[in-house]
């Protein structure tokens with residue numbers, strides 16, 4: 001074995017005992033939320049008029065008043081300083097898909113010139129980071145670089161610990177001087193409010209009154225853990241988060257023994273420590289387990305309002321990353337860190353609830369509620385069918401391109417899985433059947449009038465191949481990538497469903513004029529929606545070629561790469577609903593699309609550059625040394641004389657290695673030529689053409705180059721191979 005790999009393994013082996021250190025920690029219920037200034041804490045700091053004003057602001061009815069902000073700023077500062085915070089920052093989510101912050105200390109001076117900790121209402125509510133350093137898709141030049149972050153009071157402020165320092169973080173939206181959104185949170189909040197509005201109107205029209213409808217989300221976060229000693233030896237993992245080369249292992253997931261298996265001690269300690277911190281930050285982590293691939297794990301919280309769930313997922317990723325580092329590991333969120341091994345996703349469990357907490361995707365307790373349930377389902381089906389391109393585009397990224405359609409992840413064709421029971425009911429509706437006549441066995445959901453209606457929770461079969469599946473009382477948008485901020489896909493989904501609700505309401509008003517009852521009118525529109533979106537429903541194997549053929553016939557889009565998806569999405573017919581419903585302005589949409597294209601090309605460009613480094617500084621030196629040693633050996637043995645035909649296998653090996661080296665050199669030249677071509681295209685400013693070049697030419701060229709590297713890895717002597725191998729990174733911890 002190469003000495004650097006051996007050193008890495010030896011230092012991992014020395015690590016010994018692992019413990020979470022939580023033995024004497026307080027009960028979770030006591031520690032939960034201790035690092036947040038919760039809404040109840042805020043309420044407790046306010047009285048009378050101020051409390052009323054605060055509740056209005058929280059409900060999104062009125063902006064937060066200066067008067068209330070003043071009181072809160074003092075209370076929050078006192079709490080933060082008491083808890084050891086020295087600095088504060090507005091914590092926001094620019095279009096990079098990450099979070100951003102800029103720390104300010106609480107340092108201030110009183111009238112006597114004495115230093116005191118200060119934090120004003122305006123510092124709490126607003127700050128002004130330089131927007132020019134954040135991606136804006138070329139829509140904003142540096143001279144008008146002013147950007148504002150503004151506190152989103154629906155997400156409580158929190159204290160984050162980092163390197164022993166404590167920082168007060170104020171969750172914020174990020175907008176330009178002209179009010180143009182520059183982040184992923186503003187759109188999400190707008191989409192939630194649009195959805196609330198249209199869903200409330202829809203409910204009123206079917207005879208149910210509620211004040212608002214909240215989007216709920218619970219995210220299952222998948223990730224890989226790899227020891228830092230290995231990562232440090234791999235420029236590709238360090239710079240791109242995935243292995244650009246690497247031969248897959250003989251023992252992968254064939255044995256299927258990792259999924260739900262016992263969690264390794266070191267990982268268990270890591271998870272417990274990360275969860276501890278997340279609890280203190282008010283993130284309700286619920287489940288943890290091993291995932292399908294070796295070295296892969298998953299964590300999921302209890303669902304929350306989508307905005308909070310989105311902030312909490314960003315925090316979860318931060319805490320997992322940080323804790324892993326402290327534990328000498330790297331937490332990989334890339335969608336496909338290891339070729340030939342299961343990739344990572346982020347299942348977005350999504351639903352909607354009324355102000356009273358009634359889940360709209362729960363089959364109800366009364367026949368009327370079941371009718372409501374079906375009507376809501378029909379709206380979601382219609383939305384996903386109509387806006388499949390937008391949904392596909394919302395999850396498009398350089399990482400997810402490796403995962404979608406890769407035969408172990410959701411396919412690149414958007415479809416909806418309903419499960420057997422519901423599918424039967426929907427087919428029944430399509431045919432115009434009378435639901436009250438449907439037998440209990442047929443439906444399992446009762447539309448009759450006496451018996452207790454219910455849909456057994458677990459009757460929803462699992463279909464891992466579906467990108468969008470109904471799972472009993474929520475939909476699971478499974479095609480979302482593991483590294484992605486959820487805010488964008490949830491925004492698109494909300495906007496699509498919101499539009500469907502509005503259409504339903506309009507149609508229902510019409511239908512009511514000629515129907516004998518509201519119920520029959522609701523059923524009539526439901527039927528229309530179900531029929532209209534029939535193509536999007538698919539219960540079978542999403543990986544099969546038959547489905548791809550069938551989907552094509554049905555007119556569904558198979559958008560294999562990010563550039564395909566974004567090219568489609570850039571057509572007004574596929575995105576104008578976002579502008580019409582007011583989630584984005586035309587200009588904001590342009591910004592988002594451009595940033596997405598730009599980031600895609602940049603990431604692949606970095607990968608291509610890193611690949612060259614790997615080849616020149618790691619693979620070729622090892623392969624050439626191996627080649628020389630084979631040649632020397634051959635020459636030496638030949639010089640002794642005797643039957644040289646016996647040396648044929650050695651000659652063949654040498655020939656094979658030489659061919660692979662030669663192939664690698666040729667591919668390297670091709671890659672370099674493509675990089676030059678990319679520079680030319682970039683100069684034209686055509687972002688889509690550039691992204692297309694990267695996906696259709698650069699990526700395939702990198703794959704071809706990789707093939708040579710991977711063959712060489714399996715031929716070159718293990719002593720000479722400096723890059724940690726898959727079996728080491730995935731099995732040694």
Ligand code: ADP
Nearest residue numbers: 216217218219287300301302303349350351474
């Ligand atoms: P599974 O692996 O079976 O899909 P998990 O328990 O790992 O399920 O994750 C399910 C996720 O769905 C959890 O985060 C859970 O809180 C969330 N969830 C449950 N009900 C709802 C709902 N009504 N709206 C949004 N998310 C929900």
Ligand code: MG
Nearest residue numbers: 220347349476
């Ligand atoms: Mg799931």
